[in-house]
Amino acid sequence: MKKWRLSLRLFPLFAIALLLSGCGKEGLSTLIPMGTVAKEQADLMLFSLLIMVLVMVVVIVLFTYAIIKFRKKRGQEDFIPKQVEGNAKLELLWTIIPIILLIILAVPTISKTFAHSDTHVAKGDDVIKVKVTGHQYWWEFEYPDQKIKTAQDLVIPTGKKVVVELTSKDVIHAFWVPALAGKIDANPGQTTSLWLDADKEGTYKGRCAELCGSSHALMYFNVKAVSPDEFKQWSKDMKDGPSAPTTASAKKGEQIFKNNCMSCHAVGEKGGQTAPNLSNFADRENIAGFKEHNKKNLKAWIKNPGKIKPGAEMPSFEDELSDDQINALADYLFSLSVKK
Amino acid sequence: MSVNAHSLSQPKQNSGFFSWLWEWLSTVDHKKIAILYLFGGGLFFLIGGIEAMLIRIQLAVPENTFLVGHNYNEVITMHGTTMIFLAAMPFIFALMNAVIPLQIGARDVAFPFVNALGFWLFFMGGIILNLSWFLGGAPAGGWTAYAPLSSEFLGNGMDFYVLGLQVAGAGTLMGAINFLVTIVNMRAPGMTFMRLPLFTWTVFITAVLILFAFPALTVGLFLIFFDRLFDANFFNEANGGNSIIWEHIFWIFGHPEVYILILPAFGVISEVIATFSKKRLFGYSSMVFATILIGFLAFMVWVHHMFTVGLGPSANTIFAIATMAIAVPTGIKIFNWIFTLWGGQITFNTANLYAVGFIPTFVMGGVTGVMLAVPTADFQYHDSYFVVAHFHYVIVGGLIFGLFSGFYYWWPKMFGRHLNETLGKINFWLFFIGFHLTFFFQHFLGLMGMPRRYFTYLKGEGFDAFNMVSTIGAFLMFFAVIVMLINIAYSAVKGEKAKGDAWEQGRTLEWSIASPPPEYNFAQTPLVKGIDAFWKEKMDGKDKMTAAEPVGDIHMPSSSIVPFLMSISLTIASLGFIFSAHDGVRKPALFVAGAGVVLFFLCMLARSIKDDPGFHIHKEEVIETEKGVR
Numbered sequence: 025m026k027k028w029r030l031s032l033r034l035f036p037l038f039a040i041a042l043l044l045s046g047c048g049k050e051g052l053s054t055l056i057p058m059g060t061v062a063k064e065q066a067d068l069m070l071f072s073l074l075i076m077v078l079v080m081v082v083v084i085v086l087f088t089y090a091i092i093k094f095r096k097k098r099g100q101e102d103f104i105p106k107q108v109e110g111n112a113k114l115e116l117l118w119t120i121i122p123i124i125l126l127i128i129l130a131v132p133t134i135s136k137t138f139a140h141s142d143t144h145v146a147k148g149d150d151v152i153k154v155k156v157t158g159h160q161y162w163w164e165f166e167y168p169d170q171k172i173k174t175a176q177d178l179v180i181p182t183g184k185k186v187v188v189e190l191t192s193k194d195v196i197h198a199f200w201v202p203a204l205a206g207k208i209d210a211n212p213g214q215t216t217s218l219w220l221d222a223d224k225e226g227t228y229k230g231r232c233a234e235l236c237g238s239s240h241a242l243m244y245f246n247v248k249a250v251s252p253d254e255f256k257q258w259s260k261d262m263k264d265g266p267s268a269p270t271t272a273s274a275k276k277g278e279q280i281f282k283n284n285c286m287s288c289h290a291v292g293e294k295g296g297q298t299a300p301n302l303s304n305f306a307d308r309e310n311i312a313g314f315k316e317h318n319k320k321n322l323k324a325w326i327k328n329p330g331k332i333k334p335g336a337e338m339p340s341f342e343d344e345l346s347d348d349q350i351n352a353l354a355d356y357l358f359s360l361s362v363k364k
Numbered sequence: 365m366s367v368n369a370h371s372l373s374q375p376k377q378n379s380g381f382f383s384w385l386w387e388w389l390s391t392v393d394h395k396k397i398a399i400l401y402l403f404g405g406g407l408f409f410l411i412g413g414i415e416a417m418l419i420r421i422q423l424a425v426p427e428n429t430f431l432v433g434h435n436y437n438e439v440i441t442m443h444g445t446t447m448i449f450l451a452a453m454p455f456i457f458a459l460m461n462a463v464i465p466l467q468i469g470a471r472d473v474a475f476p477f478v479n480a481l482g483f484w485l486f487f488m489g490g491i492i493l494n495l496s497w498f499l500g501g502a503p504a505g506g507w508t509a510y511a512p513l514s515s516e517f518l519g520n521g522m523d524f525y526v527l528g529l530q531v532a533g534a535g536t537l538m539g540a541i542n543f544l545v546t547i548v549n550m551r552a553p554g555m556t557f558m559r560l561p562l563f564t565w566t567v568f569i570t571a572v573l574i575l576f577a578f579p580a581l582t583v584g585l586f587l588i589f590f591d592r593l594f595d596a597n598f599f600n601e602a603n604g605g606n607s608i609i610w611e612h613i614f615w616i617f618g619h620p621e622v623y624i625l626i627l628p629a630f631g632v633i634s635e636v637i638a639t640f641s642k643k644r645l646f647g648y649s650s651m652v653f654a655t656i657l658i659g660f661l662a663f664m665v666w667v668h669h670m671f672t673v674g675l676g677p678s679a680n681t682i683f684a685i686a687t688m689a690i691a692v693p694t695g696i697k698i699f700n701w702i703f704t705l706w707g708g709q710i711t712f713n714t715a716n717l718y719a720v721g722f723i724p725t726f727v728m729g730g731v732t733g734v735m736l737a738v739p740t741a742d743f744q745y746h747d748s749y750f751v752v753a754h755f756h757y758v759i760v761g762g763l764i765f766g767l768f769s770g771f772y773y774w775w776p777k778m779f780g781r782h783l784n785e786t787l788g789k790i791n792f793w794l795f796f797i798g799f800h801l802t803f804f805f806q807h808f809l810g811l812m813g814m815p816r817r818y819f820t821y822l823k824g825e826g827f828d829a830f831n832m833v834s835t836i837g838a839f840l841m842f843f844a845v846i847v848m849l850i851n852i853a854y855s856a857v858k859g860e861k862a863k864g865d866a867w868e869q870g871r872t873l874e875w876s877i878a879s880p881p882p883e884y885n886f887a888q889t890p891l892v893k894g895i896d897a898f899w900k901e902k903m904d905g906k907d908k909m910t911a912a913e914p915v916g917d918i919h920m921p922s923s924s925i926v927p928f929l930m931s932i933s934l935t936i937a938s939l940g941f942i943f944s945a946h947d948g949v950r951k952p953a954l955f956v957a958g959a960g961v962v963l964f965f966l967c968m969l970a971r972s973i974k975d976d977p978g979f980h981i982h983k984e985e986v987i988e989t990e991k992g993v994r
Binding site for chain 1: 432433434436437504505506510512513517601602606607608641642643644646647648649650672673674676677680681684685688689691692695696698699700702703705706707708709710711712720723724727728731732734735737738739740741742743744745746747748808811812813815817818819820821822824825826903
């Protein structure tokens, strides 16, 4: 890759690259890459863009010259231009030059495509494995080595290769964290994979990129990159499970949770597996993947999930639970933290 | 317009609305079918355009609630499906019908009956699809209808998609076979393959592509049809099916489809640029060769739509290289067009403005296409607004620019009246500027992380400004289309009458006969002496083609209502199948479906048994008509 970066610098058109990198929000844009894969992808994108800009410039210059120089002028209505049949040399020229340009582009294309698709994990490799399952419209994350299950927020250590194994419970989804790596589809009944890493601690926005139904546009998730030590601590805490509720309201909420929610949701090991695992709910970044993380939004969600995410599987509890009960439930859910 | 189109009426015609209607329902004349395709496609183009505006209104500001969730998915699905199958395809068939027989010196297409049937199947297919809006909701799985979302998770709307496209697709396939046979068999004496006008060449290759690509769609739609209505499990993973198969089938059809759309546009551009540069097309042989090569490669690259499916780096890179290879013949075309302009004498009327505007716009779409061919970079572009920008540059900036250029160019030939140039130029500039405003900035939206098919985006994601610009551009395009409609109405009433050689520098055979052409096209079949046959004759100081035969009686096919009836019976069958998905009415609905199929076969039987010898236009009548037209 060093060689390509060098040739990029030599390019006078590098200005465009600079211009583009000002584009978009940090943690969300492919143009501000924060991981190895995204960086190399961005380099390749810019490299191909530069070749294409070169082609565009040649075409536009010839084209503009032709339409200005040869437009019909007054007083030469009877002029008949020479009926040129073709020109073998010119035609060969604009056949061969594009072929050369494409070969130049093909070399890094092949090498990087193989590099980025290499998710083979040998025994003893220091990588983090994550099994990701797409659901309409949320993401389930399982760490087989750490034996942890969570949802919506994918926690990873910085600087380590993370191998993501994808599948889906229902329709085809696609797992995309623009700032860290390109997307791969999550297909029902099959597994696909990709790898990514993050240079810096921070939260990166992830989203579904394959039309999956009514709330496709709201199927967000977060990737939280933390230091390797913090990750170790977190995975240990996750295994221990959340601390027990302390306030009276939260305790009441726990009972309501057991009666109403546990057939689908799990806390720790206990509970259903068809809806997001809520063990570390209080530590999440967002309600429903995109709303601000506060009790008000949580209550609105419990009352009528379909209003926030059209087509969401979770039923409305507006008529099932009283406001008091929902308050208690929210207090309980906001007590579910693995942070000590 | 109809007044012009049938200045030569058949015998036994009464006047009045019903006979007018009957005449259009039963016509087998390729020139009238062209007009039917044009207005049928135009109707769906407007519907698709309104859907586009709804999308852009919803996306104008973040977290908008104008059109969300399932309804938004319905609108994007119908926008894509309508624009591809019900607007772009019929527009292409309109130009094929209007121009191809005239360009090769033929009196009609090879199978006039099939031609009419092709149109009515397309039209009824479009009606079936759009009926979904009123009968329980439109399809919402995207125009690509990926399984299992489309096969198991979505409601009745998908059945309209499956059967509407099946019927429309059958019409397209028939039309293509018809034009293949026409171009192979019905060329005038001396019109060798290497003397065919380039538009005819591109249509020929397009017809070949349709012949091989559409059956894949037909098969795929049948599989979904059986999955949905008869509980087959082709795409159901849980029962041993495989949803990825649909993606392969769809794109084995879908990628050639893109070239089916763009090649005729290449043909139009080649004709228009040559005509208005007053030069022959630069590098004709390499243009033909490039067209054939693009057609061939079209079948070799479908996986580039599926790089993110997880087929592995070997498959991805092989298809990546094949995709990049297409840039070479396409580049040849671009440079040949520029060098056709070079040294010519260029007239900038609306037709040529669209053709000239096509060149840089299409190159933009082409280069982003090469960028998309890089698999690992495509992992970032795929299903983002970068892709949306790319294919709108190719399909609107390429195909629609080409089609509009063709409309302005051949309008006088089709209707005998010119479109107004001032309105035309307003139309062009509004459309051109609106187009680039709408789609140029979507490239950046995609790179900034905005996925396609999202009904909204959040405040603070930084997508606001570009989306607003894009919506403003869409409104400009919308106004441009309104100006075009005004132009059409104006031309019908007050348009300048067109001469046979309407642009006075026509090069190909269609300009050697009256505008609009008489029912029999050529009083005498022309003798073709070289490429750009009519130009050649004019350079030799003549004002019409050398005839290859004496004036005589001309045999014509008789009109028939059967194609219309056949399409109606398939519509009945389709609606029957669609409603058989509802449990309560399954049996009666299947009975209706069966009745429709039986009716269809009865129509075929009637057609086969009845001897139809056609009719003759007598020599005297031909001579009389020819006197009047020049």
